[in-house]
Amino acid sequence: MKSRLLTPGPSPVPEETLLEMAKPVPYHRTPEMRQLLIEVTQDLQYVFQTKNPVLTLTSSGTGGMEAAVVNCVAPGGKVICLIAGRFGERWRNLAKVYGAEPISITVPQGQAVQPEQLAQALAQHPDAVAVCCTLSETSTGVGHDVAAFGKLVAKTPAVLLVDAISSLGVMECRTDDWHVDVCVTGSQKALMLPPGLAFVSVSPKAWDLIDRNPTRRTFYFDLKKAKTNLEAGETPYTPAHTLLRALKVSLNRIRAEGIETIWKTQARNAAAARAGFQAMGLEIFATRPADGLTVARVPDGIDGSVLLSKLEKQYGLKLAGGQDNLKGKIVRLAHMGYIDQFDVLAALAGVELVLKEMGHPVEVGKGVAAAQKVWAKGPSVVKLG
């Protein structure tokens, strides 16, 4: 049976990138590796849509988030955390660990924090040093209006720290235009690499804050050191350089396709996925859906864990379920990186077949047909903001 990985990270890796990782291991301090890091950084700046340095860390995306907090936020600093799920909560937990004072704006699962809520919080807490949010909340499939958040935060002394781990490279993200001060992503989502690397862009406003932060109790995640090293084409410590070399292969693919084209294509795949699920009678969980994954509520009377297990065992389709209190209640289907429209079609087809088998009243073919109708409309269906 053919397997298809359709989880919102790790996501599938192109064959030519996989093969790159099987090449012999080189020494890491050579002119060639310096050149590689410089080129990869330029490609990442393109994907991030930023002129600021993008720092490569050997860690998961969470390490990148930790780097953002420990470098920017001194103990006692107020941090407004916009929380729409467990990854928003991670910002709060990070702030707590570093002795900051988190101000939480929490919305029910499936909903997005509204820009008005942030405006209110900023007015109430003019002394906030940072605002933290997710561009795409991977646990619920919610996408946030980071452009609007950025406009609000830019007027204040606070910096905007964005977890774009499951969104960067799939969903519109204009780091500089949107005034995102620290943008964090991981390698194993839309960048089409296995996990192991995190990437962090840092704006001049954030560097200024970092320069004025007297504590910065970190060694491995010291962003100033990373920046100084990057200027010489180096990393402070031995990087996962075979991943970095493979990243260049995946980034070449993104460059060739064009980031705006990718945004539009995946936004359309997201629209098709939503149409497909809805045509099967499933409800879309996110009121403001992200483009990198679609989350559908499992119908009453259907055990979501059984649904996922059947999809995997009978059809080789690996989708993700809900985490924590959402376990068994939602399915999460990714469309990012190396997942294309026909992979999404396969997933919808599988869900349709399994739902029917499990006794859910579904008209077979309706889900895939609804998705096809979205794709048939062509690229014009999507307009970037």
Next chain:
Amino acid sequence: MKSRLLTPGPSPVPEETLLEMAKPVPYHRTPEMRQLLIEVTQDLQYVFQTKNPVLTLTSSGTGGMEAAVVNCVAPGGKVICLIAGRFGERWRNLAKVYGAEPISITVPQGQAVQPEQLAQALAQHPDAVAVCCTLSETSTGVGHDVAAFGKLVAKTPAVLLVDAISSLGVMECRTDDWHVDVCVTGSQKALMLPPGLAFVSVSPKAWDLIDRNPTRRTFYFDLKKAKTNLEAGETPYTPAHTLLRALKVSLNRIRAEGIETIWKTQARNAAAARAGFQAMGLEIFATRPADGLTVARVPDGIDGSVLLSKLEKQYGLKLAGGQDNLKGKIVRLAHMGYIDQFDVLAALAGVELVLKEMGHPVEVGKGVAAAQKVWAKGPSVVKLG
């Protein structure tokens, strides 16, 4: 031209391990991945020679060192740092960053810290909470008598933190028998993997200290969280799981050969490398040499950088030079992991040829013959402590 990587990390990776990394990327939260982590951990416990948990971190080895310090040492705590080179210095720098009070015992480059020096420091600082050292100081090729250090530290309330990054899996290291409380290594040395993973063993004495440490300002490197997760076959954050899967392949190789056999084999390769260099008239830089790498002083009048460059360009032999003030003054030849006696022979042969070309009075064949004589003596040449 055939290339040979002979640097003390990254070191070459076996072909079957490389191919494992080219396999399709699986989801990371599955029973299979849990089983893999459990098996890898058991294999690592064997390599570490410990019954304690060995935690896998997605980071370079430095991340593992940081985890040791931030978890064990509260701000203000006295940390005795045994410094024989830049990696010993790294412990001190880490201690400083975390607000600890480092007590430095520094010896000149090429020398090893003596157990008597540690005994004296422990007597002077009975309130020390930790002692930090390197088993193998990669910058100078010095090996430390960690067994002796462990005996001394075990009698005190302090914990012994050991950087075994370039030594674990190549040089005798009996974590439990030697009373090493936190032993740190990286993936890209004797464990025959690319960089990207760090491994940290933690003794009950260290867990007790960690439990009593009120600060522990870390999120990503929280060892308690890593331990709790490991008990369920998980990691707190997405691990570099394709590296982990490949690690199993390399660990199978270590299991098949047997760790004591590997220690003896590489100790013999080290003895052969020393004999080879000395027969060419080169001085061994370390007064107490490690088994994972041999460092020779470049003869007066020879530019070490040119020597290394010629080795690489003319013979495909990639050796390492000196760092910082030792740049151009030493050559560092690794014999760890997937580097065997004939690779060492090739390196010696290359050095001999290039030295002759550069005008150093060397009798061609003498170096390789001297090494051969060591190998001809058979395994009995090495006795483990």
